Amino acid sequence: MKPLPIQNSWVLVTGASTGLGRASALRLAASYQAKPLIVGRRLDNLRELQSEIGERFNVPCEIIVADQREIEGREKIAAKVIELKVNAAFLAAGLTSAGPFDASRADAYAEVIGTNVAGFTDLLARLIAIFRQQPFESSIIAVSSLAGETSVPFQAVYGASKAYVSTLMRALSVELAGTGVSVGSFAPGGIDTDMAALSDLKWGKFGLMDVDRCATLAVDALVHRRSFAIPGMGNRLTYLASRALPRSLMSRLAALPYRRPQ
Template identity: 35%
Template sequence: MKPMNFTRRRVLVTGASSGLGLEMARQLANRDQADLVLVARRLDRLNELKAELEGSTGIHCQVIAADLSKPQDVDRVFAEASAAGEIYGVILNAGVTHFGKHLDMEWSGFESMLATNVTSVVRLVNLFTPYLISQGREGGIMLVSSMAGLLPLPFQAAYAGTKAFITNFAQSLSEELRGEPVSVTVFSPGGIDTDMTRSSKLNYFENTSLLQDATSCARDGLAAMQSRQVIHVPGRLNRAQLFATRLTPRRLITRIAGVTYRKALKAGEAGQGKTA
């Protein structure tokens, strides 16, 4: 298959109201003049982005306010997006985490995380993959996972579980779809400087080399999707860390991560985090 070419194509981005999704939407509009379908819960933010991008680039944005933890909203996203025009690329980026002790998370919070990070992603893949194949335009789907899908992550235990699902699901599906006119990419960043890290006790890591800026992370993700990579971890530091973990017993990796995140959690609880 040829590399993807987003120029003047229509691309759907979930979680476009902030962070990585917002940056990917901006780059698709500014660099590729791609028309966009912007999906998230916060309609005001999506409308602001639509006004910004339509005003500066002349592209067209469709806004769909949807809560992806609700099955009916997920199906509506596919129905409304595909009815309004042909889709070429699908970026399933929306996600939530819980930073803290697993047992401190409300059960409803876990259910909502599972529905958003896993069920909605699989449902949208099931709806969009046959659609993209039937269009026959060699489109692509990108699932945003995390390095937490490749390594254990104490104090984000359920989140790491959801991302491990996404990573394995996407890599397996990509092989099943070999020969079909659609590619599946899984994008697995390490920490990114977004609301997810800023507004939680994870802001302990703010202004450290451990967080990648959202603009460069978005650029790396779009490049991976464009070149139809099956899996991509952005950033040399992240890739070096991952390489080092191959030579280290998993027990030790889990312990080191546990010590680091316990410190971050304690700092946050003691009010030493910057915005917690």
């Protein structure tokens, strides 16, 4: 499949306030002169990113302050996508919850599921409907996680939500074949971001991928319309091991970086 031409085109980036979403918006502007439509919940962070993109790359950038969990937020995003004739989307918005699985954390789990599953699904459906009506080809990449392929004790709900993302995108990549709308998932392992800092990892940043390197590979997956991409040799070997070794063993190995509750 030919790379999607995105130079001077608008590209939606959700979860752009921090982390991989922010780094990917910068990479789109730097490498492709694409015009990022950045979405997040923190206006100050988005304004700072908008200024950086304009000053460093002289590329237009627009902001949407929205929460993916809220229908009003998803409607706002969809309306702007139509207005700007966006032809690609990098969906990086996501939440995690780390620690032992416990009923007292129901509110945190509702936020994770509301963002990573329910809100994501509705926004994705809206984007696909819009892109199918446009006269040009388009690409959507959703950020999943290696955690969705191996399962992750002490971050179990997050891992389950990312398994949903990967499974959904695999199915849709077949459904949408021949429509001009390409969809796929991008499944990194640990990345050196604020989210990793919240995951209570006992080895700190050891083994975490640099966020800018990860963003370069993520944007490449978007442009080349990959149906499934795992960045980094170590992550790819972990994925292959998860398919060859007993799942119970992989789950025990995946728990090793986490501090166990006292």
